[in-house]
Amino acid sequence: MIDREKRNQLASLIRQYLNGQAESADFEELPFEYYKSDDPALIFVADELPIQPENDANALTKQEWDYIQRLLLLLESNSTVSYQYSSDRSWTQPAAA
Numbered sequence: 001m002i003d004r005e006k007r008n009q010l011a012s013l014i015r016q017y018l019n020g021q022a023e024s025a026d027f028e029e030l031p032f033e034y035y036k037s038d039d040p041a042l043i044f045v046a047d048e049l050p051i052q053p054e055n056d057a058n059a060l061t062k063q064e065w066d067y068i069q070r071l072l073l074l075l076e077s078n079s080t081v082s083y084q085y086s087s088d089r090s091w092t093q094p095a096a097a
Contacts, residue, residue: 001038001039002039002041002078002080003037003038003039003042006037006039006042007039007041007042007075007076008075010042010045010046010075011072011075011076013026013027014049014068014071014072014075015072017051018065018068024051027049027051039080040080040081040082041074041075041079041080041081042075043081044074044081045071045074045075048067048071049068049071050064050067050068
């Protein structure tokens, strides 16, 4: 289910951050608010934002800036995110000698 209102709010906050009008501290509670949503894209974007608490938008690398732009495109679209979980874990048990 796409939550257009929350997507627009998050996109607006990200743009404010990129324009220097919001601080990284504004994102600290972000994941908790968006985990309550039924829109998996909001959870994905909140998890993936490369924003560090002590940095502002000027400290972002070009790669981080470009990635944030792609996240904004996801928020502005009607696309969804799906997760695929893999249980292919390699477990080893150390042997006592």
